[in-house]
Amino acid sequence: MRYLCAVYLEPKSMEKLSPAEGATLDRDSIAYDDELRRSGHYIVSDALQRATTAKTLRVRNGKLSVTDGPFAETKEQLGGFILVEASNMDEAVELASKIPMAKYGTIEVRPIMDLSSKSKS
Structure with missing residues (x-):
């Protein structure tokens, strides 16, 4: 079964990382993706640009509304994702x-x- 691992982070805490800490985190993240590939769990992953680069859209009554930024004002914002294959939720966790x-x-x-499977019914 496939599981989405959505990565949320506080932009301010990420800004506090030194350049060396950021580089280590990037290197460790890439290495973990490689580990997941070798074990057969990896499907796809990616990091996202800052939430301030996002657009949020809605279509209501046929009319498109577009606003800058994410939908919700929260401390933590979606920063990336990893899609994995796991036998169950415990393994995915x-x-x-x-x-x-x-x-x-x-x-x-x-x-x-x-x-x-729903479209076949």
Whole structure:
């Protein structure tokens, strides 16, 4: 089963990292992706640019509304994701606990809904 590991972080706490600490975190994150590939759990991952670069859109009654930034004003913002293959939620949580960003932010683990089986009914 596939699980999304959504990585949330506080931008201010990330800004406090020294350049060396940031480089180490990047290196550790890439190394963990490689470890997940070798073990067969890795599907895809990526880091996101700052939330201030985002656009949020809504379509209501056929009318498009676009605003700058993320939908919610929160301390923690979505910073990236890793999509993994795991046998169950316990294994997915174990994999997510080793994501280097977990030391600085929050990881949400959520099962992926299989819509392909719903469309066949």
